[in-house]
Amino acid sequence: MNTAPRLPWHQLAPQAYKAMAGVNAALAGSGLGKKLIDLVQLRVSQINGCAYCVDMHARDLLAQGEDMQRINSLQTWHEVSFFDARERAALQWAESLTQVAATHAPDADFEQLRSHFDEREIAELSVVVAMMNAWNRMGVGMRNQVMRMPLQAVA
Template sequence: MNTTARLPYPELAPEAFRALVGVNTALNKSTLGKKLLDLVHLRVSQINGCAYCVDLHARDLLAQGEDLQRLNSLITWREVSFFSARERAALNWAESLTLIRETQAPDADYAALAEHFNDREVAELTVAAAQMSTWNRIGVGLRLPVQAAPLRP
């Protein structure tokens, strides 16, 4: 359990930090929608075990009016009916990319996207999952702390 980060990385690597933030800014302008991006970010962060990012994206989703039951069930999205077909395709692809060593991003997972996303959105979704894993590695590696504060919609 950590209460302070190992390093002030934005200060020590400001150009790299700004570049990462720039990717997020570009993704937020996509047609994917902030809520879908945050669902993907939260799921990738759950898989990667980044406490800081899990907390951040759960709070972002609640602030957007996300239902607490859906938020709580994201980790079990395959077993519940709370997620749309579009969300399910995105979550499946994000999981496939996050677990790429095991999955090798199979053709079936990629093909499932075509029904719900155009080529540009598939590219943006792919970048979003990859980008989140980058942030997760920073969060876990540098031990970004989570401040105790109640989650509220």
């Protein structure tokens, strides 16, 4: 497979790039919490096969002190007990929205959110998922490159 970068899209469309980054910055201040946002972003990126974003969000989680076993098990979160009910509801919603053509975002997935998130948080979580899907499409489509780097030691 040819993995050479296609276009420096962030340089060619700087206003769009800044707008996308601005949405992410706005979401960073939400009540969702950075760790949950990164878990969701990592899971969406796994589904979409965006190597660049998978690497970035796994590193972000490690830097926040996230457990390596949880990061490794995120792809199989349905099968392990490492994620709490709030995280599971968010991950299920993330999967439903990311695969919306197949799932049609079922009511059961939405109702599961209501037990753990208020309406504002549900809206913010939905925007996190939508934005991550947009970033993944640019990352995969433009072949963003993953640079080989050693893992940072976690204190």
